[in-house]
Amino acid sequence: MSYTSIQLTFAWSVFFLIVIVGLSVGLSAWLYRETIPPVSQVRRRILIILRSAAFAIAFFILFEPILDLQYEEKEKPIVAVLIDASESMSIRDAQGDRQQQRRGVLDHRMWADHADAWDIRYFTFSDRLYPSDHKPSDTLALTGHATDMRTALEQTQSLFIGKHLAAYVMITDGQYNIGGDPGGFAQVSDVPVFTLGIGDPAESRDVAIVQISHNETAYLGATIPVTVTLSSYGYQGKRIDVEILHNGKRVQNKIVVLPEDGALTQVTMDVIPDEIGDQKYTVRASPLLGELSDRNNQRAFVIRVLKNKTSVTLISGAPGPDHRFIYSVLIENPNLDVRAYVEQKNGTLTELEQPPGRTSPTEADVYIFNDYPTNTSDPSTLQRFLQDISDNNRSAAIFFGIYIEVGRLQSIQSRLPIKAKPDASLQESSVFIGMSGSASQSTIVAVSDDPGETMRQWADLPPVWISRYAVAASEESDVLARVDMSRATNTLRLRNDIPLLITKRLRQQKTLAFTGYGFWKADFIIKGLNKSNAVYPAFIQQSVQWLAAKDDTKPVIVRAGKSVYRSGEAVMLTTQVYDEQFRPISDANVNVTLQNGSASHMHAMQPLGNGRYEITLDGLMPGDYPITSSAERFGALIGTDKTAVTVEAFSLEMSSTAMNARTLQTIASASGGRFFASSGIDSLAGVMNFQPLIFEREKNIPVWNAAALLILIILLLSAEWWIRKRSDML
The missing domain is CATH 3.40.50.880 (Class I glutamine amidotransferase (GATase) domain)
Known part of the structure; x- marks a missing residue:
């Protein structure tokens, strides 16, 4: 803060104030020209000063002085640094270790050189945004199961509404697999997005099952076509065995010849359900030598089999x-x-x-x-x-x-x-x-x-x-x-x-x-x-x-958000509880128990109102989880219900691992920013030139109503009275 102007203004003319103060000084001197009893000239001068000062301050107050301050206030530019913490940022490709590239970007001298001039805010993101009060360490956990770039940008924007947000800097491989198109955000953003691409723009050698298309519901004995879509890089012309398993047994398989890099290939096989209920099937593509990961070679799906149409x-x-x-x-x-x-x-x-x-x-x-x-x-x-x-x-x-x-x-x-x-x-x-x-x-x-x-x-x-x-x-x-x-x-x-x-x-x-x-x-x-x-x-x-569906007319109904979850994805469970008249019960004690092999884990569900209860479970390892939900009220059991979920090893992050330079270029160009590969951090530093916002501020401080001036008048008159008393003056 630096002051550009300091002025004292009055309600009436300063000239009149000076004249009145001068007259009050003259009156004080005239009153003390002679005293009874006579006192020394020094004492008379002190008395004249005390009374003159009291009069001067009193008239000063009556003229209602106001201190007018004008100053400049600077607001640092905010630079929001968004760091991709999804699983694909942990791999090593032809460009080297992505974690090492990220460290190199964050350790660049640019951040330290501008630490005083910029307000640098750090965030990590994957499927959601995580604010950080410091620069992420070298041991940042790169475990996000999905990447939502648009939501990360939108949530960051909402945190700085009305503030001097100068730029976003996104450190990412550019592969978003959930949420909306980040380019749409960039087109309407009035803040530039600078993107730093991590990784190799060429895909690594890999085969992945990217989609399984099937009927969610089928009837007992019906023939259900299942279409499996494969992506592959680096294995053109190779033959691969794709099979469907049910309860560990092969249902059907086909040999597929993989196409050119980047092309998708589809294979359709049939399943004929022979059991009623939720039936889990597994699609598996045989791993090939040299794949980046075989986790995406297997995926599960569930068909709800009904007895009749x-x-x-x-x-x-x-x-x-x-x-x-x-x-x-x-x-x-x-x-x-x-x-x-x-x-x-x-x-x-x-x-x-x-x-x-x-x-x-x-x-x-x-x-x-x-x-x-x-x-x-x-x-x-x-x-x-x-x-x-x-x-x-x-x-x-x-x-x-x-x-x-x-x-x-x-x-x-x-x-x-x-x-x-x-x-x-x-x-x-x-x-x-x-x-x-x-x-x-x-x-x-x-x-x-x-x-x-x-x-x-x-x-x-x-x-x-x-x-x-x-x-x-x-x-x-x-x-x-x-x-x-x-x-x-x-x-x-x-x-x-x-x-x-x-x-x-x-x-x-x-x-x-x-x-x-x-x-x-x-x-x-x-x-x-x-x-x-x-x-x-x-x-x-x-x-x-x-x-x-008649199976959800029970007193306790437990449902998973879906039957199959990806590795690392949060499992969402809801339970609904009703009385005999099917009225919602909102004050029950509801627990879910997950069975994982011989181990079981109980969790209390949180009430949402209207008979609904919810829990979100993070960090479940791949596997099959039978789930039992039970509800009690006043110590009495209302009922139980069962469901099951599968957490598959499939990683959405590994389905496409190349650095998506096109998306990063689109985001940067549409928003007025620039795109650089991670090796271009020096070039980024050259264009990151942000100035603070300067605000002209004015502050008016009323002086006339300051208690200190009234106290000073009282002290001056008290001092005058004390000297007169000591001198036995009338």
Whole structure:
């Protein structure tokens, strides 16, 4: 801080202050020209000074002096250094040891030379961001199971809002395998990103199973194709044995000739499940001599095997485009038997003909009412459906539309997840979907293993439509999605909360409601942008699976986020606890026990409210883990449930290990930064020239109300009185 101006200002003219002070000094001198009794001239002068000073300070205060200070304040530029701590940063390639390259960058003299001029903040990142209060040591643990560069940049940005963030420096191999495109962040960033590439831009010799495509759910005895995608570098023309194992036994195998470097090759094999339940299979590619790692030569997958196909009855209130979209999604699933009806203008229903090779189910496991019932729907037909839902605990989904009359569902109102009343003041409006927190753990909306990616894909959807109903969630229901009020019109914001996707569980029944409509419109828009619409088809298929599943109507239900986790990935478990009336219990003691060979480990789950409990387990070694969840209340056992997860040795970080120079160049160029290989740290130092922000500050300090001046006046007058008293003066 350096002062540029120091001034003392007064409420009135300084000239008058000087005149008044001069007069007060003259008056003091005149009053003490003679004293009774006479005192020495020295004593009279002291008395004149004391009284004159008291008068001068008093008049000084009356003129309300203010000290005006102007100064410069400097804010150091913040340089955020983001260091990749994922597993791929630990390997040795043709460029040498990546850990050694990272140490060389961090030990460069640039950081010490600018330690006083810059505010250097260090972070490490992999699948999440970790702030550090010091420069990471040489023994930094490089164990991150995945790399999310965009989230690391976004979270760093959020930490320095309103501060002088001058640059990001990313020390990384540039391989991101979860999260969004970091280039998108760079395009809108007003802070440059300087990227330092670690490693060799050429891939190491390796074979990896990068993807396994299969049906998540299948039926006993059905033939399930499994497509395995392999990537390979350095083994063009080599033959490799790819096999599928179940319970340690080979199910099928094929010999594959590996293609040119960088090309993907696919092999399709079949499995025929012969057991009901979650069946784990393992795909294994035989290791080849000289591979970087054989951990990616084996991957697991799980198929949920059901005894019978699911029967779905779809009733639409009109032959509109939403009906065609929903029907086409359902009919594409060979594991569903679909019976579809469309209401005609006179209120009667017409059944659609079955596609070749398909038969109509005789009864429904799941009902889907799409824009049904309407005000013209035949009462007896509607009552037959509603009676079946009530008497036989059929699960049901309600998709809203323009013509739906929710009031005609009164007989099953207690089973529905919503309360809806028509409101003439409401108009048809387009809205965007905003997912709730509980949606991240729901299989109904999942489109990715990464909950963040699922949320992003739903947020990126075109708008849907809502109409004339004021909708609220009913008791004990779960709202998975709401209208995104940040992108809603001012009129809609007055309604505060508008649920869009709501579910409800009863003892032997589940219901679902989606209060928007216009699936076809969103699908049309997405395809018009040459993109694939994976969200809505997955949502419809997974809604049917959720509605049809009867195994989650128990008092205690434990679920893993997924069946197979990668090495190092956090395992997420949730438990739901219900009483006999299927009301959530939120004050239970819930524990999960993991069995690993002969050892078992118990962990207490944390309550989330509404009967939900959660735990995240880090650091599980590769293997199979049977899991038992138990819930107690007041010392009494409510129930138990079991599941299992597999932690596979497969490492996402090892699926592609080359330094991704293109991504790093894109990030740097789009943000106004520069890209350098790790050997170019000297060149980076040459362009990192950041200046502090200089702020002109002004501070006004009122002097006239300072207590010290009043105390000084009192001391001066007290001193005068004391001298007069000692001199016996009148």
